[in-house]
Amino acid sequence: MTMPLRRLPRTAAATLVTLAALTTAAHSAVAADTLGSAAAGQGRYFGTAVAANHLGEADYTATLDREFTSATPENEMKWDATEPGRGTFTFGAADRVVDHARSRGADVRGHTLVWHSQLPSWVGALGAPDLRAAMNTHINGLMGHYKGQIHSWDVVNEAFQDGGSGARRSSPFQDRLGDGFIEEAFRTARAADPAAKLCYNDYNTDGVNAKSNAVHAMVKDFKSRGVPIDCVGFQSHFNSASPVPADYRQNLQRFADLGVDVQITELDIEGSGSAQAAAYTRVVEACLAVARCTGITVWGVTDKYSWRSGGTPLLFDGDYRKKPAYDAVLAALGGSGDPDGPGDPGGPAVTCTAAYTRTADWSSGYNGQVTITAGAAPVSSWTATVTVPAPQSVSSVWNGTPSRAGDVMTVRPSWNGTLAAGTSTTFGFTVVKNGSSAAPTVGGCTAS
């Protein structure tokens, strides 16, 4: 995992790439042809869950080391793995993941300190005073062992219920210590390793809904009272029953607006081919459109070891071949595969991203705006799709030329097709709500 641009902010990384391209004929030496290097060009990390027991498999580690700049131990840091008996800490498997990643210059996300699952039975048997002490001892034990080595910790994981209640989930911590256990865990964590970013991590919080509203309210309260929290993780486990929400980017943005970083922490999307690729593109574009979205982690290297391998949700197939979803993610990150391949002129791939915002809203309608941003190469034309949910209808479009097929509106440039690398243009549209205020889905941008 040699990632020379990994820690540079977006503009510095872009400048470096430009300078290097000007001063060397060997442009391919700086081409962003891996997930990690392309994300670094955007000032982000690109990580994966890592399982210690696969590190001996040559193809697994080769793919891991080549593509990813961050590693999250998939199970090795959980309570049952690290403190199976009270006060007995076992770090062997987690150390193997941390040492492997750090020796190659990758960051490590710590996952996870306080969670109701994979919790040894002795924890659940404790009364309140002992449980509080055990929780703090566990946090101090892990964070002390890895002090200075962890980029971000998932301090508390999945503490809210699914569904519309917005309530906390029943767990030994919640049931015996009450709502305050989350705050206490974060305060203990800050003292244990002040350099680590402290995250709250959850699933089904990826769009605006009752559960994410409850997490948002908690983070807002923490920020207002000075409870230490630096980031919110959005697990982003998607499939056809739980697709990428239409308001995914807006949801990330509203958390960022509270003054925390947002991270996509366990991304996987069941499916295959172009549909899977398009869904991955939307996630990457959403992260790139939110300045405080600092990185993306996919929940595994290869489909064959995924926790839901039957759904083939990852970027590499069981033989470590790049899937269409891989190519889409790399392109959305502004990278380019096979820079020296036949017919390839050698420059960066021509790509664009599309980011949506609602710019005006009134009782019977709203205005939407899509910002088209060119990737690392100049763009001479682009297309983007906007799907407004029934019963809404689009009544006008400006700075773009629409064509419609059913609910899907494809927009091409009017006068604004030509974009220099990294620059943006916008188009806008007015929607008649017909009773629904739901957000439209803005599809992947394609550029030529």
Ligand code: G2I
């Ligand atoms: O369930 C998906 C993820 C949801 N968010 C939190 C993550 O920590 C969680 O990860 C999964 C792992 O990917 C699985 O690998 O967490 C599962 C357990 O809740 C993990 O599964 C467990 C199996 O249930 C165990 O039987 C097995 O011993 O993995 C263990 C280690 O392979």
